[in-house]
Amino acid sequence: MTTTNLERTIAQHLLNIQAVALRPNEPFTWTSGMKSPIYCDNRLTMSYPEIRDAIAEGFASLVKQYAPDAEVIAGTATAGIPHAAWVADKLGLPMAYIRDKAKGHGKQNQIEGIIRPGQKVVVIEDLISTGGSSLKAALAVKEAGAEPLAVLAIFSYQLEKATSAFEEAGIPLRTLSNYTALTQTALDHGVIQAEDMDVLQAWRHDPTTWGN
């Protein structure tokens, strides 16, 4: 699979700040319950002004290219929130954020900030594994009577489960980087070795049963 310069550049940023961890012998448990030898902590990008700005620039370009009539930028709680704020700021658009479920107290909102019925919304997520979290956010947008134009994320594992879930939901997904670019960049720069790549490929081949 070919990768773009931007996909490799963002991958390189993630590797430089050690956002990517490999733990084949003590697999990570993801939010979906899946087990994985790899974890990508994109939250670390917040702490690097130049990198978070490159991400915000990348997202702003994707909005201009694929959702030029966006009226609201909505971040997914929690990791999508800061990136949504920086993108909304760059584009001079309103920002909101979407909780994974409605609060159990106060106003019991799932959406914080304003998303009005009929408004066109771009959802910003930090990372796509199964796509469950961001599609749940997009559904909340629909339930508010608004229109989710697209989900944008920093990184996707490019899992078939996510691809088919986005297709089924009829919501476009665009990302700044992905698993192909990350693993290739890591291998090219000696961050991972051939034997790590073997583990990653075995996992990637059958991620749902790997490690069980």
Ligand SMILES: O=P(O)(O)OC[C@H]1O[C@H](OP(=O)(O)OP(=O)(O)O)[C@H](O)[C@@H]1O
């Ligand atoms: O595509 P999915 O299978 O839904 O997985 C990706 C989600 O998992 C992580 O969130 P997490 O639940 O760890 O919460 P956080 O954003 O509050 O850190 C990540 O930030 C995404 O939102």
Ligand SMILES: O=C(O)c1cc(=O)[nH]c(=O)[nH]1
């Ligand atoms: O699926 C997840 O929960 C997940 C995977 C990953 O690599 N990074 C992350 O923050 N969450």
